[in-house]
Amino acid sequence: MDISGADFIRGLALLGAGLAMGLGAIGPGVGEGFAAGKACEAIGRKAEEAGLLTRTMLVGQAVSESTGIYSLVVALLLLFVV
Amino acid sequence: MLETVHFTQAAQYIGAGMAIGFGAIGAAIGEGYAAGIANESLSYRPETSGDVIRNMLVGQAIAESAAIFSLIISIILIFSEPSQQFILFAWIYISAGLSMGLSAIGSGIGAGLTAGNACHGIVRQPGNSSSIIRTMLIGSALCQDPAIFGMVVAILLLFLDFSSVPLYPGWAVMLGAGLAIGLAAIGPGIGCGLAAMEATSGVARNPVTSTNTNRIMLIGMSIAQSTAIYGFVISLLLLFTSHEESVTLTASLGLLGAGLSAGFGGIGPGIGEGATAAGAVKWISRSRENTGILTRTMLVGMAVAESTGIYALIVALLLIVVL
Numbered sequence: 001m002d003i004s005g006a007d008f009i010r011g012l013a014l015l016g017a018g019l020a021m022g023l024g025a026i027g028p029g030v031g032e033g034f035a036a037g038k039a040c041e042a043i044g045r046k047a048e049e050a051g052l053l054t055r056t057m058l059v060g061q062a063v064s065e066s067t068g069i070y071s072l073v074v075a076l077l078l079l080f081v082v
Numbered sequence: 083m084l085e086t087v088h089f090t091q092a093a094q095y096i097g098a099g100m101a102i103g104f105g106a107i108g109a110a111i112g113e114g115y116a117a118g119i120a121n122e123s124l125s126y127r128p129e130t131s132g133d134v135i136r137n138m139l140v141g142q143a144i145a146e147s148a149a150i151f152s153l154i155i156s157i158i159l160i161f162s163e164p165s166q167q168f169i170l171f172a173w174i175y176i177s178a179g180l181s182m183g184l185s186a187i188g189s190g191i192g193a194g195l196t197a198g199n200a201c202h203g204i205v206r207q208p209g210n211s212s213s214i215i216r217t218m219l220i221g222s223a224l225c226q227d228p229a230i231f232g233m234v235v236a237i238l239l240l241f242l243d244f245s246s247v248p249l250y251p252g253w254a255v256m257l258g259a260g261l262a263i264g265l266a267a268i269g270p271g272i273g274c275g276l277a278a279m280e281a282t283s284g285v286a287r288n289p290v291t292s293t294n295t296n297r298i299m300l301i302g303m304s305i306a307q308s309t310a311i312y313g314f315v316i317s318l319l320l321l322f323t324s325h326e327e328s329v330t331l332t333a334s335l336g337l338l339g340a341g342l343s344a345g346f347g348g349i350g351p352g353i354g355e356g357a358t359a360a361g362a363v364k365w366i367s368r369s370r371e372n373t374g375i376l377t378r379t380m381l382v383g384m385a386v387a388e389s390t391g392i393y394a395l396i397v398a399l400l401l402i403v404v405l
Binding site: 007008011015017018021022027031036038041044045047054057058068075076079 | 338349353386394
């Protein structure tokens with residue numbers, strides 16, 4: 001298998017894109033789901049505060065999502081820019 | 083001098099080792115958890131031991147099934163005739179082992195968690211044991227889905243004829259297909275277990291709401307399994323689209339990257355959505371009047387948790403289809 005330098009770099013960039021998005025998706029998924037589960041528990045205890053609790057959940061999840069978006073950006077950079 | 087058949091036969095043995103090695107992890111953890119909770123609960127009320135031990139054994143048997151799938155794939159790998167001509171088959175055997183072994187981890191853990199909480203519920207509320215056992219059986223059987231996806235891919239890898247697929251990028255196609263479903267199945271298996279364990283506890287505490295509890299458990303579990311389905315779709319796409327021969331690393335590693343993206347990307351949303359369903363189910367079982375708001379919050383929360391799984395799916399599709 002004859003490998004040129006450019007091919008080597010491009011190949012590893014594509015592998016890196018897959019790894020970036022794949023590994024990067026683990027944390028936000030777990031964290032956001034945990035937050036949503038606790039929000040459901042809290043609404044179960046105090047259903048009249050559902051608005052506040054849902055808002056807090058979404059704000060918290062948005063922060064937790066950020067690392068997933070960083071991964072997506074890096075993956076897209078590796079796919080289309082580098 | 084090493085020949086092709088030496089590599090393919092060695093790969094069969096490595097694949098067999100990985101299939102049962104990884105596959106045994108989840109079942110053992112799950113069954114141990116079930117036994118631990120059963121014992122802990124029995125210490126409060128030893129007189130319920132007959133029912134509890136029976137239920138523990140049924141639950142453990144379901145958790146064991148994922149490991150048995152792995153055992154079957156291992157035995158097929160050990161005793162089938164290795165390919166004499168195609169080095170690609172070495173990758174196929176390794177990938178079949180990875181696909182089966184990794185995908186069994188989550189299912190074993192999930193079913194074991196469910197069995198443990200069912201034992202606890204039977205000790206606390208012996209009168210409700212029939213509805214507890216029903217919820218446990220539905221929940222832990224559904225936890226096996228991801229392992230079944232992994233077994234299907236392993237069987238496709240072992241029994242389809244891939245002899246016309248070029249080695250480059252065929253090796254990456256095979257490895258990517260195995261890793262996509264293998265890794266993606268871990269999270270949904272655990273997540274479904276989290277939902278089902280809270281549902282069994284909820285049914286034990288309040289059997290009046292068991293219809294509602296079971297319904298929301300099923301909705302939650304089916305959404306938690308979505309990323310395993312993405313992994314399965316990527317595996318099938320890799321196996322069934324034709325790939326032109328190309329000796330460039332770009333072609334190979336792009337396809338391997340697709341499998342890794344869908345595979346790792348499926349882990350987190352599966353666990354997280356399971357945790358969401360667990361929280362919703364727990365409180366729906368306690369206060370039926372809040373079912374509407376809890377279901378809505380659960381679905382909103384899950385949609386956010388799903389997002390990274392969808393990014394991973396899109397990156398995998400881009401790697402396969404566009405690049």
